[in-house]
Amino acid sequence: MLHISKESVRSLVPAFLDDETLVAVLEALNRAYRAGDPWVSDAEYDHVWRAELEDRNPEHPFLHRVEPEPQELFSGPLVHHSQRMLSTDKAYDSDKLSRFFARCEKASVQLGWAEKPMYQVQAKLDGLSGRLYPGRVLATRGDDGRHGRNISHALERGLTIIGGVEEGAGEIVVVEDYFQSVLAPKGYEHPRNFMVGFCGADNPSADHREAAAAGVAHFVAYRTLPAPTFTAEWLLAEIDTIFAEITGACPYRTDGIVISAMGTRLRDYMGATDHHHRWQIAFKKNIEGVRAVATSVVLQTGRTGVVTPVVHIEPVQLPGATVRKASGHNAAKLEEDGIGPGAVLRIVRSGEVIPTIVGVEEPSAHPVAFTHCPSCGTELVTDGRFRRCPATNTCPAQASGGIHYFFQTLYTAKGFGKKICAALAAAEKSIPAILQMQAEDFVAIGISPGVAANLADAIATAKQTPVPAARFVAALGIPHVGEASAAKLLSVFGSIPALIDEAEPNRIASIPEFGEITGSAIAEYIEEHRAELQEMLAAGIPLATTTQSTGPLAGEVLVFTGTFSRPRPELEALAREAGATVLSSVSRKTTRLFVGEKPGETKVRKAEQLGIPQATEADFPL
Template sequence: MLKVTFNNEQIDTLKKLNNEIDSDELISLFSKSTLDSEELVQVLKASNALYRAGAQVITDEQYDLYISMLRDINHLHPYLNQVEPEVLAEAKTVELPQRMLSTEKAYSKEDIEKWLKRILKAAQEINVPEEDIELRVTPKLDGYAAFDDGTTLYTRGDGYRGQDITRAFERGLKVALDGDRGLGPGEIVIKKSYFDSVLSDIFENSRNIQAAIIAEKKVDENVQKAIDDGACVFYPFALIENTTAHFSEIILNFETIVEEMWKAVDFDIDGVILETTHNALKEYMGATRKNHRWQIAFKVNEDSAEVEVLNIIPQTSRTGRISPVAELVPTKLSGATIRRVTVHHYNMVKTNGVGPGAIVQLVRSGLVIPKIEKVIKKVVPQLPDFCPSCNSHLLWESDHLICPNKSDCPAQTENTLIHFFKTLGNNDGFGPKVIEKLSNFGIKHIHEIYAIKVHQFVGYGFGEKTAQNLFNQLKASREIEIEDWRFLSAFGVSRLGSGNCEKLLQHYSITQLFELPPKKMAEVDGFARVSAEAIVKGLESVKEEFFKVYRIGFNLTDTIKKSERDDTLSPISGSVIVFTGSMQQGSRGDMEKYAKSLGAKVAKSVTSKTTYLITGEKVGETKIIAAKDKGVEVLTEQEYINLIR
């Protein structure tokens, strides 16, 4: 493992962080020879926070190694599926003017072509001709992500909430290319040529400069001079160098275009971004909670090796699925030593003959994603019969081995509690270490944790100060305002992540969902009958615990009340509306928002459930005919305005 030395500045920064363990114990983790998944997360969080605070303690390559190790242990770990936070060690968070998402990653031209097939499929579904599909390609800046609304500059934070860093502009930071304020998302960056010639002997890397620009403390005089010299800028994505062409031309000249974009700006970049420019396609494809579906980042790096499997280790997840982790002969790929990699499921182990003595082709793309590409030499696999956590007999469910012991399997109960508090996200006290300690004293359910008093925490081995803090954290988590969809998502129902929770809660209250039959749920846009049946079954399994927790009392914001208008006499209340084409009365987003306020449900595509198709300018006749064939009433924009008036 790494030998890491901390200076006084780094130690002081660690002490300011709200860690689940004290700073001395945290520092010791950096020198441990082996780390479990939660210790790795502690190291990653601390490293990231130090990095953002301009007190970097490990190199980017070392950070990537820790990420790789965590992915090897558990590729489904929640830390790996979050927007990497652009946070500071101190300061309160505020809601961003609009969400700032991550970008889906691709590591080969084939990955780009697969993404493009999704674009073309979406275009066919909404009758966009292929000749209208153009792609915009830009450099992917490697800076400090931020959002400028013209008044305030925000960090990206977790994509939903960031921190106010307007002080950077007050210190003289300029917008790149003499641009205006208020151009939305971008990156704080420093010119490579300036850093290399002026600052490389003073700072280890340019990211230290980027963090120093926004730090609350007094700015280093060398950084201030870089700001004054115009070397440090906020670069809005709207202004960045780009090339736009028909998708076929870009694919035909892909390597040349990537190389051109790589050299297009005098700033550090770590890839190129491709996105469709067609607004209707963007609106139709939308986004997940992590990234836009109409955009992708191409990153260059892939290394492979033939590796021998030493063992397959079963691990029990929160849902009871048993994940197979392959222990490998230590192999160096892209500068990192890979010792473990997750095999997707036990049916893959079974059908591909993955076990001790097997030879696999291991690929590491983009520096951080080791995976088994193919099995070169098969062996007779070893399949576990019993859960490694509770010793229950395992069952097959599709491709997965499942532990059926939902109530008494330590791995499942602990991970369920960890998932709840992590998803809730409004307190920092109940991380894996605290949950593990409580579990050892027989605490298995969420409602049991909320019933713990200060003296009981002390009895469980926590110090008096820590016990009081944990009690206060529980109180705060009930009192701090939180979205109802986030609260529901925290219970970890299969197929009911944050996005689906929000969709359902736009139509039904959180308590009504537990009485909703699959047929009614499937009527909500985006829910198929099979998914609805699985969700209803999942809700039934958590119903008792949900209401025990719900009745404790939480400050929940009600999604359905945001979606409904008090005036139930609205002419479009309850209607399903699709907007298409260019609108004259306002942006399509504004019109959709207003329609929702009148009680309508807004969809992105026309189905037999659609009530009205509202057409702006430049709408193809084919789309209108197809809507009428489905029994949908088609209105021009003016006819729609007359209707709602």
């Protein structure tokens, strides 16, 4: 594996890296960002490094999970979050912003709304994400957004809670004027770096103590930020002015604005992915562009049938590298902008690596046409802004991609790279069949004896290594289902066989963060592929045992309010481990409300209105 450092990244070209190395670089860049020492700009990370992986493999697990928090940053006890803390989808241009608004408006029509949604806009703080709980318990976002590290000691050190809130998600930041006048001259490169040290160091430095004494180290709950509301039309027309006004009035370092559709019903309906809420997007400013001329467009079919373009360009010399291709986004984008051989493009100059297209100065006289699958020749169908190959059972690229995704996600069988998976697909081997293959079977389809022996050993290892049930479900390739979403599905259905046999749109939609659109898509896929999924389940991969679905609180939907003898996050974690779903607000789905001292009046009143039973800590069975 290539040694990855802040210096070596500057000389790397993502297009020339294999998948494993590319993901390793992305993970290193994310660790550096979370630690407060970003190696590249946000735009370069999104447009160059992340875009390269999206072009090659849009379904790669890295792209569909919350970016992890480096484990070594904080050492406090784990705190299980009452609500999962997700990342935010990003837009750098009005094109993606328009599509976001269109999705929200389509959802509002499906809900029967007569009026279009309104949107609230807030500054996107560039700090350390965390969540505050009653009793002054503060935790980081954590590795997957489900559980973080307890950093309540930061409050004892002088971290100020802005607005007097007692609970809620927010950002840990330092006042920007103080950072520029006091900390930057001392060599601190970024406010986040300073606050990571403030919260993570065993012993605070003199600079940390001085910032605390000055009252400039803050926890800012998102709901306390100014949030003016706008229509989609006004936002698109005045985005630059709105961006400047909101970020300019913020006393902290920002890296954009956050736009959220308003309305609890709409948000519940749209739901979330494993990575972000579908009703929310961050808008960021783009970085400068340079000119390049397109020479050709190469089309690639992924495992879901979506055909993605890669635009080859005349060599562009950047410091330390010559780049020859750029991200092509999607079919609709290329067709709308007239991209093809001879097009003069405006590309993002993201340091010294591969660019991505952000505009077209002169369209091509012969723009690319998306008509047939480059893998199997089947006529493509339109799916929103994408073109998709409908030959799900016969397209070699989809078969190969599905095999590669399964083993990549399963993670217990090594060696199944793209070339091996392509050979298996060409031999028309299904995943259950592959899991029964011996070394001689691999040799029979043209794989060398040495590699064949390794693959047979890898399968044997996979059959002896239990994997979490949620990871196995994620590996099945069901749309919208990563490992985190799979865990939620299993918490409701109880087992993989039950999920496969009983998946129904409304039942899935009722699960927090799914929504009706996602519920329908998942149920439809399972119904169409039920026999195939059952065959994969019976193929011999052992599942790790879990008692969660049969725990003493299995099937319960609980809400806690007030102060208890034990920290509330601890009670919530115990409830989850015992099989319960824990939510932060009362709804018709709630089965019991546990009430401590000084409970929230709103939660108690709503429980009384809905006839939901109330209980005390003495009734808690753990």
